Amino acid sequence: MIRKIVKIDAEKCNGCGACAKACLEDAIAIIDGKAVLLRDDYCDGLGNCLPVCPMDAIGFEEREAAAFDEEAVKRNQEMKKQGAMSQPIGASCSGIKMQSFARPAVSNTMAGNVQSELRQWPVQIKLAPVQAPYFDNADVLIAADCSAYAYGNFHADFIRGRVTLIGCPKLDAVDYSEKLTAIFAQNNIKSLLLARMEVPCCGGMQKAVQIARDNSGKQIPVRVVTISAQGQIVKEEIV
Numbered sequence: 001m002i003r004k005i006v007k008i009d010a011e012k013c014n015g016c017g018a019c020a021k022a023c024l025e026d027a028i029a030i031i032d033g034k035a036v037l038l039r040d041d042y043c044d045g046l047g048n049c050l051p052v053c054p055m056d057a058i059g060f061e062e063r064e065a066a067a068f069d070e071e072a073v074k075r076n077q078e079m080k081k082q083g084a085m086s087q088p089i090g091a092s093c094s095g096i097k098m099q100s101f102a103r104p105a106v107s108n109t110m111a112g113n114v115q116s117e118l119r120q121w122p123v124q125i126k127l128a129p130v131q132a133p134y135f136d137n138a139d140v141l142i143a144a145d146c147s148a149y150a151y152g153n154f155h156a157d158f159i160r161g162r163v164t165l166i167g168c169p170k171l172d173a174v175d176y177s178e179k180l181t182a183i184f185a186q187n188n189i190k191s192l193l194l195a196r197m198e199v200p201c202c203g204g205m206q207k208a209v210q211i212a213r214d215n216s217g218k219q220i221p222v223r224v225v226t227i228s229a230q231g232q233i234v235k236e237e238i239v
Contacts, residue, residue: 004045005065010034012057019049025073040182041069064185066178100134117155125167125176135187138163143195144202150231158195169204180212192222
């Protein structure tokens with residue numbers, strides 16, 4: 001959907017954190033010294049963050065964005081609250097810090113080990129940023145999380161050269177299509193590869209990817225690879 005949402009100018013931002021403190025929905029965080037909109041559906045578009053920014057780095061824009069989801073905001077805030085209660089004072093979780101990895105041409109791992117092909121973090125669809133530099137002109141792998149355990153050569157055949165996002169429509173009580181729509185719409189993505197299992201619940205993953213692609217307004221080719229529980233590729237198609 002097209003709606004009003006905050007836009008952060010990273011060049012002007014000094015990382016003071018005033019906007020993050022002012023945001024009642026916890027939609028903004030300071031990552032690598034800059035304010036970042038974590039998820040479109042956390043932003044209500046009311047702009048409590050605008051007047052507190054000393055650098056005039058925040059404004060409004062109208063663009064394709066997931067609808068504001070008050071329930072998702074409440075769930076996120078409750079999870080943060082529970083996490084804070086379980087950690088020592090002053091501790092924080094760096095698990096969703098956005099990172100990109102440069103892989104060496106020659107493996108420097110221990111003899112007999114296979115080098116990881118993962119290029120970025122986080123990988124969970126729910127935690128992934130809507131916008132990130134590594135999405136620009138990228139080939140993207142969206143994988144049902146069981147697929148990497150079933151298919152033995154998963155890193156070399158699927159992850160290599162791609163940005164990776166994973167999830168499970170059976171276990172995650174979320175609609176992936178809204179988050180994926182925002183990612184597809186706001187980034188220049190070259191291609192999509194979906195690695196799914198042959199089990200029926202993985203049909204939800206394929207449906208979410210197709211809906212997101214169609215709703216994004218982008219003509220992105222989607223290659224679907226279906227893997228059996230025994231680790232064999234049983235079907236390949238373009239949708």
